């Protein structure tokens with residue numbers, strides 16, 4: 001283990017009432033995966049950067065008379081290099097191991113976990129509405145995105161919460177704890193951004209699109225305590241877990257199983273609509289539809305804030321190539337393609353006035369406070385310790 005790996009700060013996750021308890025062996029295996037991932041970032045990634053800048057790029061320039069033109073050309077060169085191949089395979093193996101080790105604890109404790117979720121639902125301050133007739137969008141469930149077994153739509157039987165439990169713990173390990181103990185840095189940063197940027201804005205109703213287990217929903221409950229907060233996703237197991245988790249924390253959220261491209265809410269129903277890391281997991285067809293639905297659902301004067309990772313134009317070609325490794329090695333089919341999309345143009349096409357659409361940087365609420373200045377993913381995941389937000393106003 002290299003000396004820099006300890007730079008990844010290991011805060012304990014939670015606490016909240018749905019956290020899966022790992023036994024001693026499972027904890028040891030989870031810690032191995034966390035350390036393995038930290039090792040890749042700290043000790044392997046710098047070598048990949050050095051190899052490109054000091055070996056692969058100069059050699060190419062000598063032969064071609066110009067530097068590689070774009071991330072595709074860099075990819076062609078780097079995939080021939082043994083060090084990069086080794087890195088790509090380490091990444092993939094670490095990701096598959098991550099889910100395996102978390103799944104062990106879930107499978108061992110599932111009946112108890114299902115019962116915990118059921119009991120939480122009985123004393124609900126928010127609500128949960130599932131729609132078994134909803135047809136789940138193929139782009140979202142046709143592949144196990146980021147290699148999560150069963151995918152977002154996974155449903156193992158009555159009351160199942162496996163997908164939710166898996167995502168919650170898996171994301172914490174993936175992010176090496178750097179999204180905060182509640183995995184809520186993106187939502188927390190976006191909510192803070194809205195309050196700082198629009199201090200007089202008092203939303204009555206808020207909608208979070210693609211909420212998964214509510215990591216990014218709950219910061220909006222805290223930031224706007226007077227608002228009625230709704231959150232939607234397509235996965236029933238995710239939503240059961242999200243609801244029970246929110247209830248265990250005493251947060252009132254109305255979760256429902258709906259497709260963000262066509263919801264059943266009335267026109268102009270929400271003052272604030274938000275999404276966090278939803279866009280890079282939507283298809284080229286779904287993204288414009290989600291923006292059109294956002295336009296329909298916003299009340300006049302309403303604001304939408306969509307947080308995601310930065311577009312390619314915000315970084316150099318090498319970091320584009322590194323960031324795009326998720327597309328190739330982590331079952332993220334829309335990751336690279338989404339970054340080529342002009343979200344501002346799409347928002348205007350969806351109905352927003354050009355002067356009311358902008359890309360902004362939302363400073364990281366958790367990471368800045370905790371003193372982190374490291375990217376936890378290949379390339380610049382949140383450069384400058386900030387998240388990219390698309391802000392559209394009606």
Ligand SMILES: C[S@@+](CC[C@H](N)C(=O)[O-])C[C@H]1O[C@@H](n2cnc3c(N)ncnc32)[C@H](O)[C@@H]1O
Pocket residue numbers: 137140152153186187209210211212213214215216217232233234235238258259260261275276277278281282286
């Ligand atoms: C990366 S996760 C979002 C994470 C979550 N917003 C957070 O910040 O923790 C993407 C989520 O979007 C959901 N999703 C994808 N397409 C959707 C759609 N058309 N309607 C609703 N949810 C969708 C997936 O099921 C998945 O739970």
